[in-house]
Amino acid sequence: MSISCVIVEDLPVAAEYLRNCCEKSGDIEVLGHFTNVNDAVTFLNDHRVDLIFLDVEMPGDDGFKLLDRIVYSPKVILTTSKTEYAYNAFEYHVTDFLKKPFTYQRFQEAIGKLALQEDTRKKESTDDHIYIKTDGKLVRLNNEEILYIESMGDYVKFVLADKKYVSHNTIKNLEEKINPAVFLKIHRSYIVNMKKVQNIRDNTVVINGLELPISKANRAEVLKRLNVI
Numbered sequence: 001m002s003i004s005c006v007i008v009e010d011l012p013v014a015a016e017y018l019r020n021c022c023e024k025s026g027d028i029e030v031l032g033h034f035t036n037v038n039d040a041v042t043f044l045n046d047h048r049v050d051l052i053f054l055d056v057e058m059p060g061d062d063g064f065k066l067l068d069r070i071v072y073s074p075k076v077i078l079t080t081s082k083t084e085y086a087y088n089a090f091e092y093h094v095t096d097f098l099k100k101p102f103t104y105q106r107f108q109e110a111i112g113k114l115a116l117q118e119d120t121r122k123k124e125s126t127d128d129h130i131y132i133k134t135d136g137k138l139v140r141l142n143n144e145e146i147l148y149i150e151s152m153g154d155y156v157k158f159v160l161a162d163k164k165y166v167s168h169n170t171i172k173n174l175e176e177k178i179n180p181a182v183f184l185k186i187h188r189s190y191i192v193n194m195k196k197v198q199n200i201r202d203n204t205v206v207i208n209g210l211e212l213p214i215s216k217a218n219r220a221e222v223l224k225r226l227n228v229i
Helices: 012-025 037-044 063-069 083-091 104-124 171-175 216-225
Strands: 003-008 028-034 051-054 075-080 096-099 129-134 137-142 146-152 155-160 164-168 183-187 190-193 197-201 204-207 210-213
Touching (some): 012 028, 051 063, 096 104, 146 171, 183 216
Parallel strands (some): 003 028, 051 075, 075 096
Antiparallel strands (some): 129 137, 146 155, 155 164, 183 190, 197 204, 204 210
């Protein structure tokens, strides 16, 4: 398993320790180190990575603000000295929570969870439907019916050819649950059924005659999935 990552940490000693752990593992490539959220967001919205090692308390915005501002959903391992952020970690679906100071063995355990999550995702990639809660009931939507999914703040809209459903959820949460062989997040506000894409125009995909934006960070993956050469 080869993993690309960035380290977002304002303490030089802590960042260097994480870098050494990554190098020692032999499986993790560090693409960058950032000491504040703004610089990290700029990089991450132009470059896709598999994993972020994320400190919470830094100058300026805290680490959770970074997760709100990036346009895709890499795996996240929090690194912080305070356990009070454990609930937030759960809310943001982070892979693991490393309390400083942590040992290399504890670091390896966190990386092991990434592999388990990936195995689980692959097993679920054969799912041909999703259940959503809307209007107080559970509704089954077959993958082939869904054209795209649009973020509406704390809600998402599932758009079908002849109807729409609104459910209390988030794009980031859905990205972990839908079939990755069928769907792809193309923008912070859109997940599309790649089988429904009719064509690409500049930085948009066209589905059922509608143009949906592709973010800069997601464009390469969109072209790859569409076998554009």
